[in-house]
Amino acid sequence: MVRALQVRRLLSAPLEIQSRASMSDLLSRIARERSEAAFGELFQRYALKVKAYMLRQGADSATAEELAQETLLVVWRKAALYSAEKGSLSTWIFTIARNLRIDRLRKESAWQELPDNIAETLVSDDQAPDEAVSDRQREVRVRAVLAELSAEQRQVVEMAYVEGLSHSEISERLGLPLGTVKSRMRLAYQKVRTALEELK
Amino acid sequence: MTGKIEHHLDAATLMAFSAGCLGEPLSAVAAAHLEMCAHCRAELVDIDLIGGVLLEGMPASGVLNAQAALPAMPGDVVPMSGRNGGPGGKDKARYSDGPQSFAARIGVDLAHVPWRRLGPGVWHYRVKLSPGVKGDLRLLKIAAGKRMPEHGHGGSELTLVLDGAYRDERGEYRCGDIQDVDEADEHQPVADPQLGCVCIIASEQRVRYKGIVNRLLQPLIGI
Numbered sequence: 346m347v348r349a350l351q352v353r354r355l356l357s358a359p360l361e362i363q364s365r366a367s368m369s370d371l372l373s374r375i376a377r378e379r380s381e382a383a384f385g386e387l388f389q390r391y392a393l394k395v396k397a398y399m400l401r402q403g404a405d406s407a408t409a410e411e412l413a414q415e416t417l418l419v420v421w422r423k424a425a426l427y428s429a430e431k432g433s434l435s436t437w438i439f440t441i442a443r444n445l446r447i448d449r450l451r452k453e454s455a456w457q458e459l460p461d462n463i464a465e466t467l468v469s470d471d472q473a474p475d476e477a478v479s480d481r482q483r484e485v486r487v488r489a490v491l492a493e494l495s496a497e498q499r500q501v502v503e504m505a506y507v508e509g510l511s512h513s514e515i516s517e518r519l520g521l522p523l524g525t526v527k528s529r530m531r532l533a534y535q536k537v538r539t540a541l542e543e544l545k
Numbered sequence: 546m547t548g549k550i551e552h553h554l555d556a557a558t559l560m561a562f563s564a565g566c567l568g569e570p571l572s573a574v575a576a577a578h579l580e581m582c583a584h585c586r587a588e589l590v591d592i593d594l595i596g597g598v599l600l601e602g603m604p605a606s607g608v609l610n611a612q613a614a615l616p617a618m619p620g621d622v623v624p625m626s627g628r629n630g631g632p633g634g635k636d637k638a639r640y641s642d643g644p645q646s647f648a649a650r651i652g653v654d655l656a657h658v659p660w661r662r663l664g665p666g667v668w669h670y671r672v673k674l675s676p677g678v679k680g681d682l683r684l685l686k687i688a689a690g691k692r693m694p695e696h697g698h699g700g701s702e703l704t705l706v707l708d709g710a711y712r713d714e715r716g717e718y719r720c721g722d723i724q725d726v727d728e729a730d731e732h733q734p735v736a737d738p739q740l741g742c743v744c745i746i747a748s749e750q751r752v753r754y755k756g757i758v759n760r761l762l763q764p765l766i767g768i
Contacts, residue, residue, distance in 0.1 A: 381615065388611035394603040401603075414614035421615060436597025443565040443596065447572075480594070487594040488601075505564040506599050512561055513700055513749055523700065524729055527557035534556040534592065541591055 368434050376424035388417050391435075395442045402446055402509040412449065416442045433480035446509075486540045498533040501526055550582045552722040556592075558701070559585065563592045569674055570682035570747035574703040574723070577647035577745070581721040644707040644720065647745075651682075655707065655743070658684055664758035666691040672745075681748040687711065687736035695733035696757050700749035702726050709740035718744075 368390065374383035392413045399409035419441045420427075427437055494502065504510045504518070512530070516523045554562075554575055561567040562575045579585050648655045651672050660668035666688030674682060684707075687693065704724040711718050713732040718724055726732070736742040746752075 384615065385611040388609070388614060390605070392609045392611070392614070393605035393607055394600055396607070396609065397603040397605065398600055410609065413609060417611070417614045433594060433597050435601040436594050439596040439600040440593055442600065443563075447565050483591070484594050484597055487591075488598045491595065491598055502560070502595065503599065505561060505566050506596055507603075509564065509566045511566050511568055511749070512557065514566075523727055527555070527727065530557040530560050531555070534560060537591060537595065 369432075372420075372424050372427055372434065375421060376427070384417075384421055387420065391420075391438055392417050395438065398439075398442060398507065399446065401507045404446075408449070412442065412445055415445050419445070433484040436480065436484065483541055483544060486544060487537055490536050490540045494533055494536065498529050498536075501529045502533050505530070550584065550721045552716070552718055552724060553582065554578060554585050554588075554703075554723055555725040556588070558703070558725050559589055559592050560595070563589060563596055568680055568749060569678045570672075570680040571701060571703050571749060573651065573682060574705050574745055574747040577644075578703075578705050578721070578723040580647065581644075582723075648707070653684065658686070660684075660686060663754055667693075667758050669754055680750060681752045682745070683754070684743065684745050685754075687734075687742045687744075689736060689741040690738040691741070692735045693733060694757060695731055698726055698728055698730060698748070699752070700728055702746065702748045702752075704744050704746045706742060706744045708743040710737040711735060711742040711744070712737070 368387065371380075371383040371387045374380040375387065395416045396409045396413035399412045400406065404412060416438065420438060423441075427434070491499070491502070500519075501515055504515045505512070510518065512526050513523055515521075516526045519526070558567065558571070558575060562572055562579075567575060579589060645655060653670070653672070658670050660670055663669050668686040670684040672682040672684070674680065689709075702725075704718070704726075706718050706720050706722050708720060710720070711734045713724075713734040715724070715732065734742075
């Protein structure tokens with residue numbers, strides 16, 4: 346019941362969307378004017394979230410803080426590359442944070458470096474901008490779907506994304522066959538995909 | 546790239562890639578497939594939204610200083626790009642040359658791989674992983690028409706065809722195709738009768754290829 350209410354609130358959340366739009370404004374001020382004030386606001390909203398994410402991934406506090414600052418520094422440097430009309434800001438920041446975390450773990454082997462944002466780079470070329478539903482709208486949908494996942498699906502998704510555990514590690518931790526972990530992941534994704542297809 | 550890619554990454558594998566928890570060898574091969582496969586890239590864009598939403602949901606307690614994050618000289622900035630924001634355009638060429646760019650990244654020249662013979666018609670080359678990393682990443686070359694013995698897998702395994710093709714119970718795998726299996730799967734691949742096959746195989750666990758190939762050498766003893 347509470348969950349249903351929350352979901353409804355998310356779906357009809359003009360405030361939420363507005364605040365996101367203003368986040369994009371901040372970003373374009375960073376891109377165009379190099380506004381440190383705008384950066385400060387964006388930083389307040391995301392740096393601690395990124396730090397919390399890094400802590401859950403197993404980083405110690407100093408490293409988590411460092412990685413959070415590095416993440417926001419990339420946002421500062423690459424603000425001009427982000428597409429304010431289309432993009433989901435939190436998803437962009439998530440991919441930056443994730444890549445920095447992976448780089449940190451793999452510092453010793455240069456060849457492992459993944460190209461920056463494989464997904465974003467290419468898809469933006471594949472779709473015409475005007476026919477694409479904005480990522481912000483899509484993000485609202487995904488949030489609603491995640492809120493409605495069954496507890497067991499939600500658990501594996503969070504263990505992977507937030508705690509950074511591989512499917513095999515999740516299967517050991519939960520005492521489940523690897524196939525079961527994978528099928529829960531797939532079911533969760535299936536719901537996301539169905540919801541996103543409804544938008545098209 | 547020639548031909549259309551028919552075999553894709555499993556959604557669960559894409560999610561692990563998006564979450565950044567796929568592990569070094571699997572993630573190297575998944576990235577190589579993504580570079581060649583628009584279908585999987587589009588799926589990854591959707592899947593990355595999950596990470597964005599979960600990041601947005603993280604608690605934000607405590608204090609961090611924004612000034613500390615900024616460089617003393619705010620000069621090191623990436624300029625505005627042309628259309629649509631994405632770092633697309635120029636970088637794109639990097640992705641379209643298929644197997645070569647991937648091979649170069651792992652320090653291999655596909656024309657001059659220092660192959661080591663595993664058995665008749667089968668060669669391999671082990672790619673070095675970071676210190677302490679679990680798993681196995683290696684190139685495998687199989688002569689035209691060569692049949693591998695039926696075998697299972699330990700944990701998750703990704704096979705990406707870089708040249709030629711192979712066929713098994715599930716279909717034909719050509720350049721750019723990926724086979725995404727786990728421990729429950731068994732198969733018996735046969736290399737293309739004309740082209741043979743070069744592929745890269747990433748496993749979560751160390752694989753005993755010698756054992757698999759040895760069984761080829763002992764047809765009379767039986768498997």
